[in-house]
Structure formats: C-alpha cells, structure tokens
Amino acid sequence: MSKYTEEDLEKELETQEYKYGFYTDIESDTFPVGLNEDVVRAISKKKNEPEWMTEWRLEAFRVWEKMEEPEWANVHYEKPKFQDIAYYSAPKKKPKLNSLDEVDPELLDTFKRLGISIDEQKKLANVAVDIVMDSVSVATTFKKTLGEKGIIFMPISEAIQEHPELVRKYLGTVVPTTDNFYAALNSAVFSDGSFCYIPKGVRCPMELSTYFRINEGGTGQFERTLVVADKGSYVSYLEGCTAPSRDENQLHAAVVELIAMDDAEIKYSTVQNWYPGNKEGKGGVYNFVTKRGLCENNAKISWTQVETGSAVTWKYPSCILKGNNSVGEFYSIAVTNNHQQADTGTKMIHLGKNTRSTIISKGISAGHSQNSYRGLVHVGARAENARNFSQCDSLLMGNACGAHTFPYIEAKNKSAQIEHEATTSKIGEDQLFYCNQRGIDTEKAIALIVNGFSKEVLNKLPMEFAVEAQKLLEISLEGSVG
Amino acid sequence: MELKEKLISSYVAFENGIDINSNIHEIRSKAFQNFEALGFPTKKLEAWKYTSLNSVLKEDYSIFPNKANSVEMADVKQYFIHDIDTYKIIFIDGKYSSFLSETTHDTIDVCLMSAAFTKPKYKAVIENYFNKVAKQDNLTSLNTAFATEGAYINIPKNIEVQKPIQIINFTTGSEAATMLQPRNLIVVGENSHVQIIERHQSLTNNPVLTNSVTEIFADKRAFVDYYKIQNDKKTASLVDNSFIEQKSNSVVSVHTFSFGGNITRNNLNFYQKGEYIDSILKGVTIIEGKQHVDHCTLVHHIEPNCESHQDYKGIYDDRSTAVFNGKVIVNKEAQKTNAYQQNNNVLLSDKATINAKPQLEIFADDVKCSHGCTIGQLDDEALFYMQQRGIPKKEGKALLMYAFANTVLESVKIPEVKQRITKLIAKKLGVNIGFDL
Numbered sequence: 023m024s025k026y027t028e029e030d031l032e033k034e035l036e037t038q039e040y041k042y043g044f045y046t047d048i049e050s051d052t053f054p055v056g057l058n059e060d061v062v063r064a065i066s067k068k069k070n071e072p073e074w075m076t077e078w079r080l081e082a083f084r085v086w087e088k089m090e091e092p093e094w095a096n097v098h099y100e101k102p103k104f105q106d107i108a109y110y111s112a113p114k115k116k117p118k119l120n121s122l123d124e125v126d127p128e129l130l131d132t133f134k135r136l137g138i139s140i141d142e143q144k145k146l147a148n149v150a151v152d153i154v155m156d157s158v159s160v161a162t163t164f165k166k167t168l169g170e171k172g173i174i175f176m177p178i179s180e181a182i183q184e185h186p187e188l189v190r191k192y193l194g195t196v197v198p199t200t201d202n203f204y205a206a207l208n209s210a211v212f213s214d215g216s217f218c219y220i221p222k223g224v225r226c227p228m229e230l231s232t233y234f235r236i237n238e239g240g241t242g243q244f245e246r247t248l249v250v251a252d253k254g255s256y257v258s259y260l261e262g263c264t265a266p267s268r269d270e271n272q273l274h275a276a277v278v279e280l281i282a283m284d285d286a287e288i289k290y291s292t293v294q295n296w297y298p299g300n301k302e303g304k305g306g307v308y309n310f311v312t313k314r315g316l317c318e319n320n321a322k323i324s325w326t327q328v329e330t331g332s333a334v335t336w337k338y339p340s341c342i343l344k345g346n347n348s349v350g351e352f353y354s355i356a357v358t359n360n361h362q363q364a365d366t367g368t369k370m371i372h373l374g375k376n377t378r379s380t381i382i383s384k385g386i387s388a389g390h391s392q393n394s395y396r397g398l399v400h401v402g403a404r405a406e407n408a409r410n411f412s413q414c415d416s417l418l419m420g421n422a423c424g425a426h427t428f429p430y431i432e433a434k435n436k437s438a439q440i441e442h443e444a445t446t447s448k449i450g451e452d453q454l455f456y457c458n459q460r461g462i463d464t465e466k467a468i469a470l471i472v473n474g475f476s477k478e479v480l481n482k483l484p485m486e487f488a489v490e491a492q493k494l495l496e497i498s499l500e501g502s503v504g
Numbered sequence: 505m506e507l508k509e510k511l512i513s514s515y516v517a518f519e520n521g522i523d524i525n526s527n528i529h530e531i532r533s534k535a536f537q538n539f540e541a542l543g544f545p546t547k548k549l550e551a552w553k554y555t556s557l558n559s560v561l562k563e564d565y566s567i568f569p570n571k572a573n574s575v576e577m578a579d580v581k582q583y584f585i586h587d588i589d590t591y592k593i594i595f596i597d598g599k600y601s602s603f604l605s606e607t608t609h610d611t612i613d614v615c616l617m618s619a620a621f622t623k624p625k626y627k628a629v630i631e632n633y634f635n636k637v638a639k640q641d642n643l644t645s646l647n648t649a650f651a652t653e654g655a656y657i658n659i660p661k662n663i664e665v666q667k668p669i670q671i672i673n674f675t676t677g678s679e680a681a682t683m684l685q686p687r688n689l690i691v692v693g694e695n696s697h698v699q700i701i702e703r704h705q706s707l708t709n710n711p712v713l714t715n716s717v718t719e720i721f722a723d724k725r726a727f728v729d730y731y732k733i734q735n736d737k738k739t740a741s742l743v744d745n746s747f748i749e750q751k752s753n754s755v756v757s758v759h760t761f762s763f764g765g766n767i768t769r770n771n772l773n774f775y776q777k778g779e780y781i782d783s784i785l786k787g788v789t790i791i792e793g794k795q796h797v798d799h800c801t802l803v804h805h806i807e808p809n810c811e812s813h814q815d816y817k818g819i820y821d822d823r824s825t826a827v828f829n830g831k832v833i834v835n836k837e838a839q840k841t842n843a844y845q846q847n848n849n850v851l852l853s854d855k856a857t858i859n860a861k862p863q864l865e866i867f868a869d870d871v872k873c874s875h876g877c878t879i880g881q882l883d884d885e886a887l888f889y890m891q892q893r894g895i896p897k898k899e900g901k902a903l904l905m906y907a908f909a910n911t912v913l914e915s916v917k918i919p920e921v922k923q924r925i926t927k928l929i930a931k932k933l934g935v936n937i938g939f940d941l
Contacts, residue, residue: 094550401879403854418869421836431860433879436851440879442862448869 056105059083062210065109069179069213072186082199082209089203095365096394096426099334102273102308109211109244167227174219175230178246181217188219192250196279196316196342204275204336205312208244212277215246220255220286229484231260247278251286251321258289260487272297272307274332280315280323284345287322288315291483293491296331303361303390306333313337319345319374326482328491329356329364338396340369343377343405350379353479357495358391358423367397367428372408372438381412384476387423394426401438408435414444417475469495507561507683508543514567515649522652528621531635535648542642554827554859555798560741560767563711565683567650573597573676575707577604580674583705588920590701591669593655597676598684600653613658614669617687620656629658633691637719637749637775644745647717651687654716657700661693661723668699668918673716675740677708688718690728697727699918704736712740719747722754724778729757731921735764735928738793745771752778759916760787761925762797763932773802774812776838781810786912788925790905790932792821800829805838814845817909820856828860830875836867845875850882850908882908902935 062083066076091101168175174185181189199209216232232247251257261278274296282288290313299306309332315323325339341350352368370379379399387393393416401408416425427444449471457467472495473480480488515536519529544561545552573596584592591614594604600616607615613626620626638644655671675682692698706712722728734742742765748756762768774783789797803812818826828847849858862875882904890900906929916922930937 416864416866418866418871421839421867421869423869424865424867426866427862427864427875429860429862429877431877431879432857433849433851433859434854434857436854436856436881438851438879439881440877442860442875442877444862444864444873444875446864446866446871446873448871 057083057107057109057211061109065211065213069182071179071182074190075182078194078199079210082206083211085200086203086206086210089206091203095336095396096392096428097334097336097363097365099308099363104207107273109213171224171227172221173224173226174217176217178215178217178248179213185217185219188250189217189248192279192281193246193248194279196281196314197277197312202312204310205277208246208275208277208312212244212246215248215276217247218249218257218259220251220257222252223254224252225255226257229258229260231262243272243274243276245276247276249279249288249290250281251283251288253283254285256287258291258484260291260293260484262293262295262487262490273310274307275310276312278311278313278339280313282315282317282321282323282348284319284321286318287324289324289326289484290315290339291326291487293328293487293494294331294335295494297333298331298360298362299333301360301389303333306362307331308333309335309337311337313339314342315340315350316342317345317348317350317374320347321345322349322351324351324353324482325368326353326479327355327366328479328483328494329354329366330494332364333362335362335364335366337366338369340371341379342371342373343379344373346374347376348374349377351482352379352381352383353482354383355386355476355479355491355495356384356393356395357386358388358393360389360391362389362391364392365394365396367395369398370400370410372399372401372405372410375404375406376408377405378409379411381410381414382478383412383414384479385414385416385425386419386472386475387416387425388419390422392424392426394428395444396428396430398430399432399440399442401433401435401440403434405435406437408438408440410438410440410442412440412442414442415475416444416446417472418446418448507563507565510565511567511646511650512540518568518650527627527631528634528651532649532651535635535640535645538640538645539642539649542645545642551800551829553861554825554829555767555769555796557741557743557767560711560713563681563713565681565711565713566679567683573599573678574601574603575674575676579707580604580705583672583674583703585668585670585701585918585920585924588668588918590667593669593671595653595673595686597674597678597682598653598686601674612660612663612665613656615656617654617656617689618652620689621652626656626658629691630689633719633721634689635719637721637747638717638745639747639773643715643743643771644717647685647687647715647745650685651717654687654689656688657690657698659692659696659698662695663693664697665699668701671700671702673704673714675706675708675710675712677706677710677712679710681711682713684712684714684716686714686716688716690718690720692720692722692726692728694723695725696723697729699729699731701731701733701918701921703733704740704742706737706740709737709739712736714740714742715745716742717745717747720749720756722748722750722756724751724753726751726754726756728755729917730759731916731918732758732760732770733921733925733928734760734762734768737764738766738795740765741767743769743771745773747773747775748783749775749777750781750783753780754778755782755784757784757786757915759912760799761928762787762789762791762799763928765795765797767796767798769798769800771800773804775804776806776810776812779807779809781807783810783812784915785812785814785816786915787816788909788912788929789816789818789820789826790909790929791819791824791826793824794822795824796826797824798827798829800827802831802833803843805832805834805841805843807835807837808839808841810838811842812844814847815912816847817912818847818849818858819852819905819908820849820858821852823853823855825857826859828858828862828877830861831863831865832873832875834864834866834868834871834873839868839870841868841871841873843871843873847875847877848908849877849879850905851879899935899937902930902933902937905929905933
C-alpha cells in the first residue's frame with residue numbers, strides 16, 4: 023500500500039464536492055427582493071393569516087429595523103444584504119396531497135437524490151415527514167395515524183388557520199420576537215415551518231421529521247418550528263437540511279421553539295448539511311439559527327445535532343430549566359472543512375431546583391476551517407442542587423484550521439456542582455500505526471477513529487438518522503490524516 | 505470631576521513637570537492619547553464582562569500624592585518577609601523610601617524606575633524593553649502615560665541572585681483617597697535566576713486604587729519565580745497588569761495569592777517567544793464579604809515545543825464574587841504545544857458568585873491542550889469522618905480547604921513565603937492551626 027500522506031489528504035479534501043448540490047427545476051412563486059412593511063403584510067396576506075398574526079409580524083419587523091447584526095461570534099463573513107433577498111419563495115404548483123403519489127414527481131426525485139427517499143422512510147422507518155422546500159411545507163405524511171392519537175403535526179401556516187388558539191398561546195413565548203437580530207427577522211418574515219402538539223400523556227408512536235431544502239437562488243429561508251409537548255407526553259423530532267450549490271451566499275435564519283410541560287420529554291435531532299461553499303470558500307449557506315426549549319417540572323429536552331454543512335454557522339440550541347427536577351441535554355458534532363466557519367454550542371439556564379444538564383460537544387476541523395464551541399452554563403441563586411457536566415473535545419486535521427472553546431460558567435448557588443473539561447488533539451500517529459499493523463488501511467482507520475471520537479453523540483441519534491449522520495461524517499472527512 | 509477628566513486635565517501639568525525632552529516622552533504621549541480615546545474599561549468589553557470598576561472610580565482620588573510620608577519600621581514589619589535576608593524596594597505613597605529599602609548595583613541592578621528613566625547608563629535597557637511587551641489597552645496605557653516610579657531590576661547573564669527581592673507599595677492614607685500607578689521593569693539575562701515577592705499594602709482604611717504595570721523579560725534559560733501577595737485592606741482596589749516575555753528554555757512562574765482587597769483584577773499575560781519554554785501560572789483566592797477578585801490570564805504560544813501550566817483555586821464566602829477568565833492561544837506554528845489549565849472553585853455561600861470563562865483558541869494540530877473547570881462544595885463525608893475523630897467542624901473545614909489549595913502551595917519555592925501564606929490562609933479561615941500536621 024502506498025503511503026497516504028498529508029498532501030493526499032489535502033487534495034482529497036479539496037476535491038471533495040458537495041454531493042447534494044443540484045437544483046430542482048420547479049416553477050416557484052417568488053416575491054421581488056427587499057424587505058419593508060408591505061412585504062411583511064404581503065407574506066401574511068399570501069398565507070391568509072388572521073389579523074393578530076399580521077400584527078405580530080409587523081411588531082417583530084419594527085423591532086428588527088432598530089436592531090443591529092450581532093458581531094460577537096468568532097466568525098468572519100460578508101454580511102448578507104437584507105434588501106437583496108427575496109423573502110418568499112414557494113413552489114408554484116402547491117400540491118394539496120393525501121398520499122405521496124400525488125407529489126410532483128420531480129420533487130420526489132429531488133428527495134431521492136438527497137438519499138432521503140420519503141417513500142423508503144415511510145415504509146422502513148415509520149417516519150412522518152413534513153417537507154419544507156424554500157420555506158413552504160409540501161407534504162405531511164402520516165397525518166391520519168397521528169390524528170387518531172390527537173397529535174397535531176402540520177405546517178405552521180395551516181396550524182395558524184386550524185388551531186389559532188394553540189399557535190397564538192405558544193408562539194414567541196420561548197424565543198420572543200425581540201430576542202435577537204435573526205429571531206426578529208424570522209418572526210417578521212417566516213413563511214412556513216412545522217407545528218407539533220402532543221396532547222397530555224400521549225407518547226408519539228413515531229419519529230416526526232421535517233426536511234428543509236433551499237432551492238431557489240437569492241432567497242432566504244426562514245422557517246419556524248414550534249413543538250409543544252403537553253403534560254406527560256413524549257415526542258422525538260428530526261430535522262434535516264440541504265441546499266443546492268450556488269455561488270452567492272444563501273441565508274437561513276430559522277427559529278425553533280420547544281415547550282416541554284410537566285413530565286414531558288422532547289428529543290430534537292438535527293442533521294444539518296446545507297451547502298458549505300466550494301473549496302475556495304465561495305458561496306454556501308449562512309446558517310443563523312435560534313433554537314430554545316423551555317422545561318417545566320420534571321420535563322426533559324434533549325438536543326442532538328450533527329452539523330456538517332453551511333459556510334457560516336451561528337447556532338446555540340438552549341434549554342431553560344425552569345421547572346424543578348428538569349433535565350437538559352446537548353449532544354453535538356460539528357464538522358468543518360475547507361473555509362467553513364462554525365460558532366456553535368449551547369446555553370443551559372438552571373432556574374429550578376435539582377435541575378441537571380449534560381453537554382457533550384465534539385468539534386472536528388479540517389482544511390482552512392474554524393470551529394468554535396461557545397456555551398453558557400448559568401446557575402441561578404434559587405437553583406438548589408443544580409448539576410452540570412460539560413465536555414468539549416476538538417480534533418484538528420492539518421495545521422491551517424483552528425479549534426476554539428469559549429465556555430461561560432456562572433454559578434450563583436453554593437450547592438451547584440459544575441464540571442467542565444475540554445481537550446484538543448489530533449489523530450495520534452500511534453493510533454493509526456496500530457490500525458495499520460492490523461491490516462486496516464489509513465483511510466478506514468481514520469473513519470474508525472473519527473467515529474469513535476463522535477460515538478457518544480452518534481449514539482444519541484435515532485436509528486435512521488444515525489446511519490445518515492455517519493455517512494455524512496464519512497463524506498466530510500474521507501481519508502483525513504492529521 | 506470624573507476620574508477620567510481629572511487624569512486628562514492633570515496630564516499636561518504632569519508632562520511639563522518632568523523632563524519633556526526625555527526619550528520616553530513620545531511613548532507617554534501616545535499612551536495618553538490611547539487612554540483618552542479608550543477611557544476606563546466598562547462591562548461592555550468582553551474582557552470586563554464580569555467586573556465593573558464603577559464603584560471604585562467614583563472616589564475623588566489624589567493622583568499625585570506630594571507629601572513625603574514616612575512610616576515606622578515597627579508598624580510595617582509584619583508586611584515584610586522579614587525572617588530571611590532580602591533586597592527590598594519599598595515605596596510609600598508612590599515615593600521611594602530609602603530608609604526601608606535595600607537596593608544594590610553590585611553586578612545586578614535592583615533600584616528604581618525614576619533612576620532608570622533619567623540616567624544615561626540605563627538608556628539602552630529602557631529603549632530596548634520599556635513598554636515593549638505591555639499591551640496597549642486602556643489601563644496599561646494610563647499607567648504608561650503617568651509612569652514615573654517603580655522597581656527596576658536588571659540581572660545580567662549567568663547570575664543566580666542570592667536573595668529574593670521584595671517590592672512593597674505602602675499607602676499611608678494621608679490623603680482621603682489615593683491613586684497609585686507603579687511601573688516595574690524586570691529584565692533577566694541568560695541563565696540567570698531570580699525570585700521576587702510583590703505586595704501592595706495600605707495602612708489605613710482610606711480608599712486606594714492601584715493600577716500597576718509590570719513588564720518581565722526572561723532571556724534564554726532564565727528562571728523567574730514571582731509571588732504576588734494580595735492581602736490588602738477591604739478599601740483598597742488593585743488592577744495588576746503583568747506582561748511576561750520569555751525566550752527559549754526559560755521558566756517563569758507567577759503565583760498569585762488573593763485574600764484581601766476590595767476589587768482585585770489580575771491581568772497576567774505570557775508571550776512565549778522561543779522554544780522549550782515553560783510558563784507556570786498559579787493562584788489561590790480566598791475571599792468573603794463583598795470582595796471581588798478577577799483573574800484574567802493569557803498564555804500565547806507562539807513557537808513550537810512549549811508548555812504552560814495554569815492552576816487556580818478559589819474559595820468564596822458571603823457575597824463575594826470571583827471571575828476566572830483564562831485564555832490560551834496556540835499559533836499555527838506552535839506545534840507540539842502542551843497547555844494545561846485547571847480552575848477549581850468552592851462556593852461556601854448562596855450569595856457568592858463565580859463566573860468562569862476558560863477559553864482555548866487553537867490553530868495548530870499537533871498539540872495537547874486541555875482545560876478543566878469545576879464548581880462544587882466541600883466533601884460532607886470527609887468532614888463527617890474528621891468530626892468522628894474529634895476534629896471540630898470549623899477546623900475540619902479549614903483542613904479540607906487547605907488541602908484543596910495545596911496543589912498551588914506545593915510549588916512555592918521559598919519556604920518562608922509558603923509559611924506566610926499558610927498563616928494567612930489560617931487567619932482567613934479563622935482557625936488557629938498550622939496545617940503542617
């Protein structure tokens with residue numbers, strides 16, 4: 023076997039093309055670019071929204087106008103020009119469907135090429151999928167089965183029509199419109215997303231899933247997800263994202279709100295594979311996402327994310343542990359390659375008594391990428407017996423990339439027990455040598471080691487997703503040698 | 505008048521009062537402009553997120569205490585490490601006290617910055633080293649602008665300094681409120697060894713604000729062992745800015761013991777400009793009441809094969825607040841770096857707060873970097889075990905806390921300093937035991 027050198031790796035990483043970069047030619051209905059009150063009104067009208075919703079959006083827009091883009095993150099990029107973005111893009115032939123057969127075949131083909139055939143998923147994995155393409159929900163499968171249990175799972179635009187009382191009660195309660203620049207923007211212009219309500223004591227029988235895809239050029243995707251788990255219920259929710267290759271930067275600013283009431287549990291998993299830009303760092307998606315969950319008494323929220331895409335990621339899924347005995351978890355793998363930049367992490371806000379949180383973050387950087395973990399563990403003065411364990415491990419490949427950790431730890435209660443540890447390392451030559459000795463070639467050995475490095479997080483993903491995530495890891499880092 | 509305006513308006517008079525033609529005039533003016541533009545740090549700055557100076561800045565400080573005050577040796581003897589022979593550079597209200605000091609020019613220079621600034625024979629050293637490694641941030645610039653006095657230590661090549669050097673700044677409190685800005689410069693030549701003990705002490709309860717800057721240059725294979733004892737009155741605040749530049753194979757260790765003071769901010773910065781360097785940063789903080797201690801450390805690994813070791817322990821009672829903000833930067837070229845950072849905290853009261861921010865910024869792949877940070881309590885079972893065996897609760901607690909801080913104390917190389925610190929800890933914890941059981 024010829025020796026696999028670092029140069030080989032660099033070459034391979036460079037030429038590693040984005041496998042999901044195709045553009046589906048579906049006629050879409052796109053608004054002219056730019057943003058003002060009229061556009062916000064028009065979006066709202068297009069969606070046939072009630073008055074309160076329009077007002078809610080306008081309020082958010084007015085707040086947003088006065089806000090400035092945050093600059094504290096450890097990422098450098100050309101600011102999106104907010105007036106050059108089209109804020110609404112929907113596939114024109116919006117299908118009203120009951121079964122998959124009625125879906126536009128071209129669209130179905132798109133999903134096939136994504137490797138996420140809904141067909142297959144439906145049969146094999148028993149997954150209910152809500153597909154959001156350019157911010158508009160296209161299909162929700164398994165609506166009927168869910169309906170029998172009283173579970174509401176539908177595009178948020180429909181939920182506003184059909185269950186306005188629920189949406190109005192919970193929307194913006196965890197992530198207020200004034201929260202931050204991108205959350206405000208999202209609140210003003212979001213065109214669709216998913217809404218999910220699990221009634222009291224119901225255990226959702228299947229994994230709920232949303233698939234996001236940015237298709238149209240020059241559009242921003244602003245979807246809004248709201249998951250409400252009523253007392254004693256359980257739901258596992260999956261979210262996946264891809265975008266076609268484009269030269270310009272696409273903007274994705276989503277907001278996800280989770281509400282776990284007493285004794286409820288929400289498991290939220292993300293596999294994010296937006297187009298990361300080409301090897302010179304041109305193009306790619308800006309992923310500025312606000313995700314936050316609220317835990318009432320004895321509730322549990324678990325975030326799991328596999329981040330391999332996007333040119334710039336800015337994302338901090340958080341848990342507000344308001345209720346006593348509530349639990350927050352965050353498991354993350356962030357892989358950056360070429361010129362990708364990721365600033366991601368979590369916030370665990372301990373407010374209730376006996377609250378617990380776990381943070382496991384694995385960062386893998388290669389090429390010229392920069393990978394940062396930024397996290398906050400806050401223990402309030404009344405949070406008796408709060409417990410936190412954080413672990414951030416970084417793996418560096420090549421000497422042009424960077425790994426950074428910015429943990430913030432704030433404890434105001436003496437009974438708090440907080441542990442934080444971080445390590446940075448590369449794949450050891452001895453580890454590779456050991457594998458080579460046993461007849462495992464270098465490339466496989468690296469896959470093995472990276473897999474082992476990320477195992478703690480991969481284990482937390484639902485089965486169907488774990489397979490996809492593992493595949494993504496392989497694609498992103500094939501044959502990496504430190 | 506706000507302190508900033510007061511400083512700005514007094515600057516011109518100050519500059520005219522000293523030699524305007526001196527070669528550092530330009531450095532001063534530049535630093536002054538810098539401060540004028542930046543002002544005092546506010547909580548909006550990331551590095552000052554958890555520490556506000558507002559409460560101490562509102563005092564009406566006398567900036568240039570003019571009276572020459574003297575103190576009796578008997579009154580201040582307790583603040584010296586007096587049981588061993590040492591060199592001493594002593595300042596009273598920012599003015600040199602020849603009576604209390606013991607300086608030397610015999611092969612090594614242990615003397616004053618005021619002399620170094622003016623005498624031609626020091627010109628080369630000042631030109632080469634003064635304000636070279638200091639960061640040009642707001643408080644350091646403020647100090648540079650008004651820099652007149654401080655300790656000047658220059659050790660040539662191949663000298664092992666036989667006695668430790670003590671630098672003590674006393675404040676008599678003859679003014680209602682005093683602001684001091686000592687400026688120290690320490691240059692240690694190749695293969696030379698030196699031990700330094702630094703202390704700031706006010707003698708009354710009048711408010712004091714000290715904005716101190718120390719620059720240390722350690723040449724190849726030099727050993728510098730530096731101890732900062734911070735056990736000042738509760739009315740004295742201190743901003744200690746230390747900048748250390750190391751050349752190949754040098755070892756510099758800084759131990760900071762923070763027990764006293766109102767607001768204490770330690771900006772400790774290491775720059776490794778060579779290979780096989782070891783930087784050691786250790787600290788014990790034990791505070792109560794409304795005290796606030798902020799450790800802001802930076803270790804910048806610039807070249808390969810270097811190490812850094814950080815170990816900070818903190819025990820906080822009552823309404824005290826503490827900050828640990830440790831940053832390690834590893835440059836792309838600094839392969840084979842080993843950087844360790846450890847920060848352990850114990851909160852004794854529900855009103856006490858600790859904010860920790862251990863950061864790593866790593867650009868090289870072949871490195872071993874780790875940091876650990878914990879916040880917890882004393883082990884109840886260990887305490888119970890001791891109580892069972894007749895050790896009272898208070899003493900048992902003190903023993904546990906001493907054991908907790910011991911990893912830092914172990915590496916103190918001057919036995920008398922270790923003894924003194926042990927006594928201070930016992931006093932601070934309100935027990936009368938020796939710990940060397």
